[in-house]
Amino acid sequence: MAVRTTFTLDEALADRAREPGVNVSAAARRGVAGAVREALIQADRAAYRRHPESADDGWHGTEAWGHP
Numbered sequence: 001m002a003v004r005t006t007f008t009l010d011e012a013l014a015d016r017a018r019e020p021g022v023n024v025s026a027a028a029r030r031g032v033a034g035a036v037r038e039a040l041i042q043a044d045r046a047a048y049r050r051h052p053e054s055a056d057d058g059w060h061g062t063e064a065w066g067h068p
Helices: 011-018 024-050
Strands: none
Touching: 011 024
C-alpha cells in the first residue's frame, strides 16, 4: 500500500532536477528509505550502548559453530 504525501522542495533544486530528468518522486522515496535505515542503525547503536552484550554462565562449555 502506498501513502500519498507532499513535501516542499527548494525551487532552485526542483529546477536542477528537471534539467536532467530526475524523477523527484523516486528520488524522494530513496531519500526517505535511506533516512529510515540510518535512524534504525542509530537506534540500534544507542540500544547496544545502553545494554551491551556480555558473556554469562550459559556460555561456559559451549562449542564454536562448526567445531565439535
